[in-house]
Amino acid sequence: MTRKPSTLTSHLGRDPAHHYGAVSTPVYRVSTILMPDLKTLEEGTAPYVYGRRGTPTSESFANAINELEHGALTVVTPSGLAAITTAILAVCRAGDHLLVSDSAYFPTRNFCDRVLARYGVETTYFDPCSGAEIETHFRSNTRAVFCEAPGSLTFEMQDIPAIAEVAHRRGASVLMDNTWATPLYFQPLEHGVDLSIQSVTKYIGGHSDLMMGYVCATASHAERLKHTHGDLGQFASADDIFLALRGLRTLARRLPVHEQTGLELARWFAARPEVARVLHPGLESDPGHRIWKRDFRGACGLFAVELKGVSHAGLAAFMDGLELFGMGWSWGGFESLVTPAHIVRTARPWPASATVVRVHAGLEDAQDLIADLTQGFERMARAG
Numbered sequence: 001m002t003r004k005p006s007t008l009t010s011h012l013g014r015d016p017a018h019h020y021g022a023v024s025t026p027v028y029r030v031s032t033i034l035m036p037d038l039k040t041l042e043e044g045t046a047p048y049v050y051g052r053r054g055t056p057t058s059e060s061f062a063n064a065i066n067e068l069e070h071g072a073l074t075v076v077t078p079s080g081l082a083a084i085t086t087a088i089l090a091v092c093r094a095g096d097h098l099l100v101s102d103s104a105y106f107p108t109r110n111f112c113d114r115v116l117a118r119y120g121v122e123t124t125y126f127d128p129c130s131g132a133e134i135e136t137h138f139r140s141n142t143r144a145v146f147c148e149a150p151g152s153l154t155f156e157m158q159d160i161p162a163i164a165e166v167a168h169r170r171g172a173s174v175l176m177d178n179t180w181a182t183p184l185y186f187q188p189l190e191h192g193v194d195l196s197i198q199s200v201t202k203y204i205g206g207h208s209d210l211m212m213g214y215v216c217a218t219a220s221h222a223e224r225l226k227h228t229h230g231d232l233g234q235f236a237s238a239d240d241i242f243l244a245l246r247g248l249r250t251l252a253r254r255l256p257v258h259e260q261t262g263l264e265l266a267r268w269f270a271a272r273p274e275v276a277r278v279l280h281p282g283l284e285s286d287p288g289h290r291i292w293k294r295d296f297r298g299a300c301g302l303f304a305v306e307l308k309g310v311s312h313a314g315l316a317a318f319m320d321g322l323e324l325f326g327m328g329w330s331w332g333g334f335e336s337l338v339t340p341a342h343i344v345r346t347a348r349p350w351p352a353s354a355t356v357v358r359v360h361a362g363l364e365d366a367q368d369l370i371a372d373l374t375q376g377f378e379r380m381a382r383a384g
C-alpha cells in the first residue's frame with residue numbers, strides 16, 4: 001500500500017513498544033554506553049556503542065528519513081553546512097575535479113574555494129539552469145556534480161535526471177542540497193542523486209530553534225558516507241535530533257501552507273509596479289517552471305523578488321517598518337522573513353545593480369502579510 005506523506009511523517013521511525021509506550025522516541029542523552037560483557041565489547045555487537053555513533057533517538061530519525069528518501073543510510077550532522085561538507089568529502093579526494101552549481105548556497109562555495117582547494121580538489125561552477133549540457137565541463141578527473149535546485153537566492157532549476165545520466169555515464173557521483181523542497185516535495189535519490197543533503201534547521205525543524213543536517217545515501221554510496229561521517233566525528237545533539245523528529249511529525253501539514261502563502265505573495269508581488277520580476281519556479285512564467293512541474297511535488301515558501309531601481313534608503317524604508325516580517329538569515333520556520341540578497345556568480349553573471357529581496361512566507365495569514373508589505377511599498381515611495 002502506498003501511503004500519503006502526512007501518514008508517513010506521523011508514523012515513520014516511531015517504536016513505542018521499545019520505549020515504555022512513549023509515542024515519541026525519548027531524548028537519549030548519552031556518551032558512554034556500558035557493555036554487558038567483554039565479548040560484546042570486543043566484537044562491537046551491541047546495538048549502540050558510543051554516543052557519537054548513534055542512539056535510539058538518532059536511529060529513530062535516520063529510519064524515518066531512509067524510508068521517506070528511499071535511501072540505504074542516513075547520517076546526522078550538527079548543521080546543514082556540515083551535511084554539505086561531509087557529503088563532498090565522502091566522494092572527493094586529492095586530484096579530483098568537482099562541478100558545483102553557480103547558485104549553490106554561498107558557504108558551499110566558500111568550502112570549495114577555501115578548504116577543498118587546499119586539499120587539491122579543483123571546483124568549476126556551472127550554469128544553474130543546466131541539464132545534459134553539463135557534459136562540456138567534464139574532465140577525466142571529474143569526481144562529482146553538486147546540485148542545488150532551485151538555487152539559493154535566485155531559484156534557478158537544474159534538470160537533475162539529465163545531469164545524473166551524464167554524471168553516471170562519466171563515472172561521477174551526484175550530490176544535491178534538497179533543503180528547499182524537503183524530501184516531501186522532491187525525492188533526489190529517485191531522480192538519480194547519490195547523496196541527498198538537507199538542512200534540518202529549515203523546514204523539518206520548522207520552528208527556528210535548532211541547528212541540524214543530514215545526508216541520505218543510496219546503497220552504492222552508503223559505506224563511504226558512513227566512514228567519512230565517522231572519521232570526521234560528525235553527529236548532532238540529542239535535543240536537536242528530538243526536536244527534528246517532532247518537527248517531522250507536522251511537516252506534511254505545514255509545507256502546503258508555506259507553499260500556498262508563498263505562491264499568493266509571489267503572484268501579488270508580480271503584479272506590483274515596484275517589482276521587475278519574481279524568482280519562483282512555481283510561477284508559470286518562471287524559466288524553471290517546466291522542470292519544477294515535471295519533477296517536484298510542490299514548492300516551499302521561499303522565493304525572491306527583484307525590485308525596480310530602488311535606492312538604499314527606499315529599501316530600508318520598505319524593510320525597517322515591516323511588522324510581521326523579520327529580518328534574519330535562515331528560513332523554514334513558522335515566521336515570515338525578508339532579507340536582501342547578496343548574489344555572487346561566476347558562471348552566469350548577475351547584474352550588480354539588481355536589488356533582490358528574499359522572502360520567506362511563514363504560517364501567518366496571507367492577507368495580513370500582504371497588508372504589511374503594502375505599507376512597506378508606501379513607505380518606500382515616500383522615501384523616494
Ligand SMILES: Cc1ncc(COP(=O)(O)O)c(C=O)c1O
Nearest residue numbers: 079080081105177179199201212
Ligand atoms: C539552501 C541551504 N542549504 C544549506 C544551508 C545550511 O544550513 P545550516 O544553516 O543548517 O548550516 C542553508 C542555510 O541557510 C541553505 O539556505
